[in-house]
Amino acid sequence: MHHSVFQNRGMSVAMSTSADFKETLKQQADIVRIVGDYVKLRKAGAQNYSGLCPFHGEKTPSFSVHATRQFYHCFGCGASGDVFSFVQKIENITFPEAVRLVAQKMGVALPKVAYGSPEEARDGKHRTALLEIQEAACAFFQDYLNRPEGAKAREYLQGRGLDGETIARFRIGFAPDSGFVLRDYFKGKFDDNVLRESGLFSWKMPEEKSRSLDSVGPSASGERASARDDKDRRGTAASPEFAVQVKGRKTSDVLAMYSKFRNRVMFPIRNENGRVIAFTGRRLSADEKAGPKYLNSPETPIYSKSRVLFNLDHAKEAIRMLSYAILVEGQMDCISVFAAGLHNVIASSGTAFTDAQAKLLGRFSKNIVVNFDPDAAGAHATERTVGLLVEEDFNIKVMRLEPGFDPDLFIRRKGRDAYAEAVGHSQRYFDYLIERARAQFPVRSAEGKVKAVNFLLPHIQRIPSRIVRDELAHEIAQKLGIDSAVLRQELRHLAGTRSAAAVKAPAEAQVTDAERILIRALASASEMRASEEHLSARDGAEEEFDPARQAQFVLQSEHLHAGLASESLLEGLLHLGPETTEVMKLPLSDADRRVLASILMREEEEELTAEQLEGAIRALRRMGLRRRLEQVQRELQAGRSKEPEQLQALLQEKVRLKRALMDPGLSRESPAARPA
DSSP states (O other): OEEEEEEETTEEEEEEESSOHHHHHHHHHOHHHHHHTTSOOEEOSSSEEEEOOTTSOOSSOOEEEETTTTEEEETTTOOEEOHHHHHHHHHTOOHHHHHHHHHHHHTOOOOOEEESSHHHHHHHHHHHHHHHHHHHHHHHHHHHHTSGGGHHHHHHHHHTTOOHHHHHHTTOEEEOSOSSHHHHHTTTTSOHHHHHHSSSEEEEOOHHHHHHHHTTOGGGHHHHHHHHHTSOTTOOOOOTTSEEEOTTSOTTOEEEEEESOOSEEEEEEEOTTSOEEEEEEEEOOSOGGGOOSEEEOOOBTTBOGGGOEETHHHHHHHHHHHTOEEEESSHHHHHHHHHTTOOOEEEEOSSOOOHHHHHHHHTTOSEEEEEOOSSHHHHHHHHHHHHHHHHTTOEEEEOOOOTTOOHHHHHHHHOHHHHHHHHHTOEEHHHHHHHHHHHHSOTTSHHHHHHHHHHHHHHHHTOSOHHHHHHHHHHHHHHHTOOHHHHHHHHHHHHHTOSOOOOOOOOOOOOOHHHHHHHHHHHHHHHHHHHHTTOOOOTTOOOOOOHHHHHHHHHHHHOTTTTSTTHHHHHHHHTOOTTOOOGGGSOOOHHHHHHHHHHHHOSSOOOOOHHHHHHHHHHHHHHHHHHHHHHHHHHHHTGGGSOHHHHHHHHHHHHHHHHHHHOSSOOSOOTTTSOO
16 A cells, blocks of 8 residues: 655645545646635636635735646735645645545545544544534434424424425424433434534533532532523423533533523524534524524534625525625525525625625625615614625625515515516615615705715725725715715825725845746746656656756756845755655745746746756856856956956956857856856
């Protein structure tokens, strides 16, 4: 068996396979396709694609992906790597998990994985177990929806207009009223840590332990109160036979576990890859003592509600195809709109819309229709949400339904066609805001105009483009009946106080065309190693042109890169180890990495030829000769303190250098080839 170890950010994965599985998978994976699942890429050349970087906020694309070389690089934040490091970083998972996820996306069977360290193994296995328990819970809830206990839940869903196909598509289920059925179902299947961190369970003090604490005295009063607060509302005592020890407590101090979700319709929350990671439970009981109307899973190692968009896994392809998304508030709204045939709909997941969600959505489209409830709370939510979208440079429209109608009710009462027509009549965001300002602050008086302007200015201030701000100021001034010059002056004052001013990256080192060719030649060594895999040339076979070998020989023997802007980069490339197959993983400075990425991303460059490389070598020799000639001339000008023999040697070298510069071939007549 062949064992290969792949290094990534200090992590390793050993894969037992007859070939280099990682390299084979990477070639099959196609980095453009995988990255395209997360970033909206546009073709920027024959092999180059660009888009907005998912790892930092930006308004203009600085993120590039090269299809042939199979790597990405962001010229804004410096992030770079291959398809595995991209998936690892964007999904916040370990390297072995990234390899597994890429293989799953490609439908490639994965060989047995061995983690590189005990800590990595524990982390990877724990996350996998958390995903498995969410999937198992989802199947459990689906099963209970179809049991006699789920009759009321089925009645509720039917009343909301959901048919069997929609219920199955969204994997809607039912959590039984008992606090212990799910607990007992998982008994012996998952360890305590997984149960504790799954978000599916709560804990309380067993009654016998609570009674023993009563005898302890006042010192335990806080713990007793907590236990009583968590007492099962149906009066069933938690059996101590299935109890979980809490970290930091004595072995005897245990809390009995019971289901967090009880007598609720269960809506699974999935990540963009379709994996169940959390739940929302809708209360069926009218008794407010049964808890909040909607109960969401707490945050876990696999679920962060501020980073998830409900239904994105189903909607992302439609969003790409239609080039816009519909954003609604609630999950039932989202399901109803999707069931009506508008498949590009998503919802925030148990939280107000966040900056992370805006960035996530921006990978798929920058066009959005926002359809929140028309009441006052919905209007405020619209303004908060759209404010984030404005800062992320979205093209935004606002859809307003009649008072008293949310998307779900509107579709059930008026039908799919009426809703689709309403989407088509959505208005520009700032038209909506101007109407809101006029409705709240009558602009017939000077005081009303001031209030309307003060209401609008913070929204205008968020727009990144100064040109758009100016155009909008002119439009608002016309509609409010005020002097546009005054409004522009207010905007300029606010712009001066903006704290989110863009910070330009330091200027990249300027390299000549000759240096670019040498850099490409040296970098090609890693590409040749990656493509050769296990093949080797036969003895006696005619050698093909090897630009890397030729460049290495010349630079190592003549030191032509000394003093160049790219000296440190060329020096780093000269020390490519025989095991290096990915040049972007070299330990380079951020500046050198940017230069290397910009050169390798250039589309006008065709395959290197021997003539190009020889021309570049001659150009560098000529540059070296000129630098040495300038140095000799400076020494001659300051040569009064030199001995006659030294002056004579300098004059002879000056003649030799000038003669060498007249030689079009510059055959090894570099300053390093002869003594100064």
